[in-house]
Amino acid sequence: MTDTVGIVIVSHSKDIAKGTADMVRQMVGSEVKVAFCGGNPDGGLGTSVSLIIDAINNAWSTKGVAILVDLGGAETNSEMAVEMLEPARRDLVVVCNAPIVEGAVMAATEAAGGSSLAQVKAVAEELSAD
Amino acid sequence: MSLQPETIKTLVKVAAEQVIASAPELTTLDQAIGDGDHGTNMKRGFEAVLGKLDAISAQPLDEALKMIGKTLVMTVGGASGPLYGSFFLAAGEALSHDRHLPDDLADVFGSGVNAVSARGRSQAGEKTMLDVLVPVLETLRMAAGQPDLIARVRTTAAEAVERTAPMQATKGRASFLGPRSVGHVDPGARSSCVLVQAVCASLEGQQ
Numbered sequence: 556m557t558d559t560v561g562i563v564i565v566s567h568s569k570d571i572a573k574g575t576a577d578m579v580r581q582m583v584g585s586e587v588k589v590a591f592c593g594g595n596p597d598g599g600l601g602t603s604v605s606l607i608i609d610a611i612n613n614a615w616s617t618k619g620v621a622i623l624v625d626l627g628g629a630e631t632n633s634e635m636a637v638e639m640l641e642p643a644r645r646d647l648v649v650v651c652n653a654p655i656v657e658g659a660v661m662a663a664t665e666a667a668g669g670s671s672l673a674q675v676k677a678v679a680e681e682l683s684a685d
Numbered sequence: 686m687s688l689q690p691e692t693i694k695t696l697v698k699v700a701a702e703q704v705i706a707s708a709p710e711l712t713t714l715d716q717a718i719g720d721g722d723h724g725t726n727m728k729r730g731f732e733a734v735l736g737k738l739d740a741i742s743a744q745p746l747d748e749a750l751k752m753i754g755k756t757l758v759m760t761v762g763g764a765s766g767p768l769y770g771s772f773f774l775a776a777g778e779a780l781s782h783d784r785h786l787p788d789d790l791a792d793v794f795g796s797g798v799n800a801v802s803a804r805g806r807s808q809a810g811e812k813t814m815l816d817v818l819v820p821v822l823e824t825l826r827m828a829a830g831q832p833d834l835i836a837r838v839r840t841t842a843a844e845a846v847e848r849t850a851p852m853q854a855t856k857g858r859a860s861f862l863g864p865r866s867v868g869h870v871d872p873g874a875r876s877s878c879v880l881v882q883a884v885c886a887s888l889e890g891q892q
Binding site: 595596597599600601602603604605626627628630631632634635639 | 720722725726729758759760761762763764765766767768770771804805857858
């Protein structure tokens, strides 16, 4: 199997993250690695840097990983998680400025076609263009 | 300003306990203009710091600050984790690079403030923790070496936090409220004020 960009979904809610991942798998299939996480370190609503790092590593691909987030803290914690990765991986992970559900589906669809990380990010972010 | 392990321990303990004690107030403020989790998030983070108090205070100050930063990053669970975490990580990093206290206090604090600004892509005037941290930094610069430095920092922080009430938020969750964010003190500014006041009180107690 040719390597494709991996997708990570980070929501404040584990249910939203899982539901989004379910939609991606159903709509795009299983050729793209999808990982998700949600909830703060105590399991309540929020996000956790260590869970995000785990998800990035689970979705890891030599072509890189695109992260889709919901609200502010998910983005800040995802950026922090990227900086805490080993140096060789840091430059191969991007946080997309896109709506989480639509962005994840679009990003995974683009990734499934073998596109580069930059192309995957660009397609997801078209959803946020004015 | 002596920085023996016992001094670091007392400083960190007092600061963490003050943040934990202020959690209900932070939550109330955050329920008004945010998502209501700032108190519980900060409490979780600083309880984790208290849990590592012995390990933290066994380190030289630069490493102690980095350990606090990393603990907050990994345990807070909201945006304030990376924001406060980055402050302490950057301040510790500055101290690791040929900066010395008390002479370089403003520089070291400034490194932390810059890290918060970069992480949040925010500036003072946007109703955030920076609206306390930036005025405190200015006082640290203006009053460096003055005998009343600590008292002036305390006054600055107390006044700065109140000035966030009439501001309209343009960053963070409160910005979703637009004009409706006006009239409420910013919860992040309040938690920054609590931390600054706690450190000042601890230092005053040791003079």
